[in-house]
C-alpha cells in the first residue's frame with residue numbers, strides 16, 4: 001500500500017492561495033526516485049508563475065503542483081537506479097516547470113525526480129539548509145558549464161588548480177550568484193562579483209576575490225579598471241538589469257567574450273563580437289551537466305565541506321499549508337537568504 005500523499009495545489013491559473021488536497025502517489029520510472037519531502041525552498045519563479053499566469057510558461061495546465069527545490073529521504077528507487085538507495089538523505093531538483101507533470105512538483109509530500117538530478121547530503125547538513133541548493137545550483141551550472149554557454153571546465157572537490165582565468169558574476173549574493181561563485185571557484189576560476197556592500201564579507205567567504213557595489217554610478221568603469229589585466233573566462237549576468245553592464249564590461253576586457261544570463265531581458269542586442277545566451281536552469285537535466293553536478297560533484301563537495309548550502313535558509317514556516325505564506329514573503333524580496341518551509 002503506497003503512502004497517502006498531499007500537495008499544495010494551484011487549482012487554476014493565478015489561483016491564490018495554494019490549496020492543500022490529496023495527490024496521487026506516483027511510482028518512479030526506471031531512472032527516477034521518489035523522495036519523501038522534508039523541506040522545500042522557494043524561488044522567484046514559483047510566485048511569479050502564480051501571479052502572471054499564462055504569460056510565464058504558457059504551457060502550464062491546471063491544477064498544477066509548483067516547486068523546484070526538495071530535500072528529504074529516498075522512499076523508492078526505479079529499477080535502473082543503483083547510485084541511491086532507500087533511506088538516503090538527498091537534495092534534488094524537481095522539474096515540473098518543463099514538463100508540467102504534477103508528480104514532479106516540489107510542493108507535496110512525495111515527489112518524483114530523475115535520479116541524476118539528486119545528490120546525497122551529509123548527516124551534518126539539515127534538510128532545510130540543503131533545500132536552498134537545487135534550482136540555483138542548476139541555473140548557475142547551466143550558465144557556467146554547458147557547451148553552448150561559457151563552457152568552463154567542470155568543478156571538483158578538492159577544487160581544480162587555478163586556470164589563471166577570471167569570471168565576472170553579477171549579483172553574487174543572490175541564490176544563483178552565490179552558487180555560481182562556488183562552482184566557478186571549485187572549477188579553478190577566480191571570481192569577481194557585485195553585491196550590496198553589506199554582503200561583501202558573505203561573497204568573499206564563499207570564494208569571490210573582489211566585490212563591487214552594483215548600485216555605484218561608476219560600477220562599469222570600476223570593474224573594467226579592476227579587470228583590465230586579467231584573462232576573462234566570460235561573464236554571468238544574474239540580477240535584473242545586469243546583462244547590459246556585463247556585456248559592456250566583457251566587451252572591453254581580454255579573454256572569452258561571452259556572457260551567459262539568468263535573465264532574458266537584455267535591452268539592446270549585444271555587439272557582434274560578444275556571444276550571449278539566456279540560460280534556462282533546467283536544461284542540464286537533458287545534457288552532461290546534470291550528472292556532472294548532481295552525481296559527480298555535489299555529494300562529495302558537500303561532504304568535504306568545499307561547497308556550502310548558500311545563501312542560508314530562512315525557515316519561515318512548517319508544513320505544506322505555510323508554502324503560500326513563504327511565497328508572499330519571498331515576493332517582497334530577500335538579500336543573501338533563501339526562504340524555506342520545513343515539512344519534517
Ligand SMILES: NC(=O)c1ccc[n+]([C@@H]2O[C@H](COP(=O)([O-])OP(=O)(O)OC[C@H]3O[C@@H](n4cnc5c(N)ncnc54)[C@H](OP(=O)(O)O)[C@@H]3O)[C@@H](O)[C@H]2O)c1
Nearest residue numbers: 139171173174175176195196199239262279280281335336
Ligand atoms: N533562467 C533561469 O532558469 C533562472 C532560474 C532561477 C533564477 N533566475 C533569475 O535569476 C535572478 C536571481 O534569482 P535568485 O533566486 O538567485 O534571486 P534572489 O536570491 O532572490 O536575489 C536576491 C539578490 O539579488 C540581488 N539584487 C537585487 N536587485 C539587484 C539588482 N538590481 N542588481 C543586481 N543584484 C540585485 C540582491 O543582492 P544584494 O542583497 O547584495 O543587494 C539580493 O541578494 C532572478 O532574476 C531570477 O529570475 C533565472
